[in-house]
Amino acid sequence: MALVAVEPSYQSKGIGTKLVAALEEEVYKQGGIMIYLGTDDEDGKTSLSEGDLFEDTYEKIKNIRNLDRHPYAFYEKQGYKIVGVFPDANGFGKPDIWMAKRIRDK
Numbered sequence: 001m002a003l004v005a006v007e008p009s010y011q012s013k014g015i016g017t018k019l020v021a022a023l024e025e026e027v028y029k030q031g032g033i034m035i036y037l038g039t040d041d042e043d044g045k046t047s048l049s050e051g052d053l054f055e056d057t058y059e060k061i062k063n064i065r066n067l068d069r070h071p072y073a074f075y076e077k078q079g080y081k082i083v084g085v086f087p088d089a090n091g092f093g094k095p096d097i098w099m100a101k102r103i104r105d106k
Contacts, residue, residue, distance in 0.1 A: 002023055004016065004019050004020060004023060006019070016074060017077075017078065020075075020078050021078075023035070024101075024103050027103060028103050028104060032103060032104070033102060033103065033104040034100055034101070034102055034103065035080075035100065035101050035103060036083075036098065036099070036100045037075065037080065037098070037099050037100070038086075038096045038097065038098050038099075039070070039071050039072050039075065039096070039097050039099065040089070040090055040094070040095075040096050040097070041070060041090075041094060041095050041096075041097060042090045042091075042094045043068075044067065044068075044093070044094075045066070045067050045068040045069065045070035046064055046065065046066060046067055046070045046072065046097070047060070047063070047064055047065040047067060048060060048061070048064055048085060048095050048097065049093045049094060049095065050093070051093075052087075053085060053087035053088070053095055054087055057085065057087070061082055061084075061085060064082065072097050072099065075099050076099075078101070079101050080099040080100060080101045081099060081100060081101070082097060082098070082099050083098050083099060083100045084098045085097055085098065086098070
């Protein structure tokens with residue numbers, strides 16, 4: 001397991017992109033085929049924190065909106081896709097957003 005984070009004052013400078021690329025390269029070298037990651041929404045930064053995620057779950061994932069610079073958008077730019085959510089994982093209305101990317105072809 002790895003933790004990738006960039007100090008807010010250094011964000012939007014390409015550092016996160018380089019860190020993710022380096023992680024993907026290392027996982028690839030070790031024979032990995034997928035990377036899964038979780039990105040919490042503990043602060044109401046996505047539309048998934050609005051309402052009950054146990055109702056219309058897939059529709060809410062499909063129509064997710066970034067309300068305040070949530071990192072899921074960064075990971076989407078790196079080629080990751082949302083593959084699921086854990087409603088209320090961090091308290092009511094505070095889901096975990098799970099994303100994945102295939103880094104090796106068949």
